[in-house]
Amino acid sequence: MVLIRRVKKQRTGKTNMVSIKDVARHAGVAISTVSKVLNHYPNVSEETKKKVNTAIQELNFVPNAVAAALSSKQAGRVALLLDLNTRAQAIDEISMQYLSGAINRAMELNLDVITVFFSMIREKTPEELTNYFRSQSITGIIIYGLSKEDSILRALVDAQHFKVVLVDAPIVNENTSSLWIDQCQAQYDVAKKTIEENCGKRILYIAGRKNGYVTEERLRGMKRLEKDMGISVYVRNGNFSELQARELTFRYAARKDIVVCASDIMAIGAMKALTEMDIFRPVCGFDGIMLMGYVGKQMNTIRQNFARISAEAVTEINRLLMGEKGRNVIMDYEIVQMHYEDIIC
Numbered sequence: 001m002v003l004i005r006r007v008k009k010q011r012t013g014k015t016n017m018v019s020i021k022d023v024a025r026h027a028g029v030a031i032s033t034v035s036k037v038l039n040h041y042p043n044v045s046e047e048t049k050k051k052v053n054t055a056i057q058e059l060n061f062v063p064n065a066v067a068a069a070l071s072s073k074q075a076g077r078v079a080l081l082l083d084l085n086t087r088a089q090a091i092d093e094i095s096m097q098y099l100s101g102a103i104n105r106a107m108e109l110n111l112d113v114i115t116v117f118f119s120m121i122r123e124k125t126p127e128e129l130t131n132y133f134r135s136q137s138i139t140g141i142i143i144y145g146l147s148k149e150d151s152i153l154r155a156l157v158d159a160q161h162f163k164v165v166l167v168d169a170p171i172v173n174e175n176t177s178s179l180w181i182d183q184c185q186a187q188y189d190v191a192k193k194t195i196e197e198n199c200g201k202r203i204l205y206i207a208g209r210k211n212g213y214v215t216e217e218r219l220r221g222m223k224r225l226e227k228d229m230g231i232s233v234y235v236r237n238g239n240f241s242e243l244q245a246r247e248l249t250f251r252y253a254a255r256k257d258i259v260v261c262a263s264d265i266m267a268i269g270a271m272k273a274l275t276e277m278d279i280f281r282p283v284c285g286f287d288g289i290m291l292m293g294y295v296g297k298q299m300n301t302i303r304q305n306f307a308r309i310s311a312e313a314v315t316e317i318n319r320l321l322m323g324e325k326g327r328n329v330i331m332d333y334e335i336v337q338m339h340y341e342d343i344i345c
Contacts, residue, residue: 027055038135053127078111078140078317079133081153083118093289094306098144098167101307105314113314114138118150126155139163140317142310146171148211163320165313169213172326177316179309179329183214186302186333187221187286191260192229193335194284194300200257201231206238206245206270208262218262218286238266245269250277259283264292264301271299292338303336 024031029051036044037052080102082095099115106113114136121129129152133141141162146153146169157164160175168180195203205222208215219235226233234252238245238261245266250273253259259274259281261267267285274281285292288303309331316329 023052023055023059026059027051038131049128053125053131056131057127077137078106078113078142078314079136079138080113080115081118081121081141081143082115083145093291094287095144097306098310101310102142102314104307105311109314109318111314111318121152124152126152126159129153129156130159130161133162140165140321142167142313142317144168144310146213147209148213163317164326165317165320167309167313170217170328172328174325175320177320177326177329179313179316179331180214181302181304181309181331181333183217184221184224187218187262188225190284190286190300190302190335191222191225194260194282195225195229195231195258197300198258198282200282202255202257203231203233204248204252204256204259205233205235206248206259206261206266207235208237208266209239210237215262222260238262238269240265242266242269242272246273249273253277253281254279256281261285263287264289267299267301268292288336288338290338298337300335300337303334303338304331 020031020034024034027034029048033044033048034052034055037049038056080099082098084092084095103113121132124132139162141156142165143153143157144167146157146166148154154171156162157166157171157176158173160173162175164176166176166178168183170178170180172178191203191205194200203222203226205219207219207222215237222233222235225231234256236248236252238248240263242265245261246269249259249270253270253274254277259267259270261270261283264285264287267283268291270283274283283299285299285301288301292299292301312329312331320326
């Protein structure tokens with residue numbers, strides 16, 4: 001059970017601990033009802049939840065652990081918020097690298113971190129989400145892969161109740177930093193290298209997920225390349241799915257010279273389809289995941305060091321927790337060809 005209280009000073013200079021009774025009185029409900037709402041019990045009406053959450057906001061309540069941390073000038077806890085890809089058959093390698101990098105850097109900085117997945121908070125309102133993080137003593141949040149459709153999380157960022165670092169989303173405010181590579185330039189570079197090496201003019205571009213910041217930037221890179229090189233780029237969304245990329249390749253690749261994919265997973269799907277079709281088309285990917293080394297083909301890709309990116313995100317959230325303002329942080333990348341010998345231990 002989470003007990004919420006607020007610390008306030010009286011005119012005498014002494015502190016007065018306000019109990020859960022004050023929340024119940026303010027909301028006009030029983031103490032047990034407040035406790036159920038705070039601890040996310042089922043079978044509580046939406047009207048009651050709204051009353052209690054409104055009372056908590058108006059009283060500006062914070063968890064005991066947060067109050068203690070603030071009084072001792074400690075940073076509190078950081079939530080790592082990830083959208084784990086449960087649709088892919090392969091292990092979500094990128095998320096695992098993100099976790100590894102973040103946890104190792106948090107240990108170095110003596111920061112306490114917890115992991116939260118999008119699926120755990122998807123049905124919550126902005127108010128419920130704020131109270132959830134406060135109940136977990138969270139003061140900073142690192143969000144990996146925010147999309148334009150994540151309106152609840154966007155509202156959380158805009159409210160600025162927490163220090164936030166967004167990995168792969170270009171939103172910056174006083175309490176929020178953005179951290180990613182130059183997605184537009186990276187897509188431009190890897191596609192240009194592949195096209196120049198193979199003298200192709202008709203390009204099938206399998207883009208990522210609609211309404212994604214990353215997808216938008218990578219597509220912008222391809223449009224710029226189309227204009228600069230005088231090529232023809234045919235765009236279809238593969239939603240970062242190996243299966244969808246495979247199906248799109250079956251449908252369109254025979255009439256194209258080169259297949260450019262906005263992720264390695266989709267590049268693998270495209271290459272498998274080309275093998276089944278018994279035709280050759282150069283393919284390039286994006287991300288530099290280890291699976292690319294097992295495909296048996298030398299494909300150009302953009303290698304991002306996801307563990308290092310995540311470690312820098314933790315460094316940045318620590319900077320924000322120390323009172324600094326949000327900013328845009330651009331990380332580096334490299335064009336590589338993944339080989340089996342490069343990934344085996």
